[in-house]
Amino acid sequence: MSARAALPQAIVSFIYAKxxxxxxxxxxxxxxxxxxxxxxxxxxxxxxxxLLHV
Incomplete structure (x- = not known):
């Protein structure tokens, strides 16, 4: 579970869906x-x- 927490949210959603x-x-x-x-x-x-020089 902790390895999944380090992944981007879209990838985690895909892993759970799969x-x-x-x-x-x-x-x-x-x-x-x-x-x-x-x-x-x-x-x-x-x-x-x-353009705003920020």
């Missing part, structure tokens, strides 16, 4: 989608911080 047989396909798609969406959001966030 372990208990709960909609693994939906969860894996959500993890991939969240990762893809987060990349441009992070780039925009850092661009705004750079």
């Amino acid at each position: 372990e208990y047989g709960l909609h693994v396909n939906v969860l894996s798609t959500a993890v991939i989608f969240g990762t893809i969406v987060s990349i441009p959001v992070l780039v925009a966030y850092y661009a705004v911080l750079d």
Whole structure:
């Protein structure tokens, strides 16, 4: 259990879904989608911080 606490939340959710047989396909798609969406959001966030000289 303590090894799972060190993993990112999305991966832990996927592990539990796989372990208990709960909609693994939906969860894996959500993890991939969240990762893809987060990349441009992070780039925009850092661009705004750079413009504000923070």
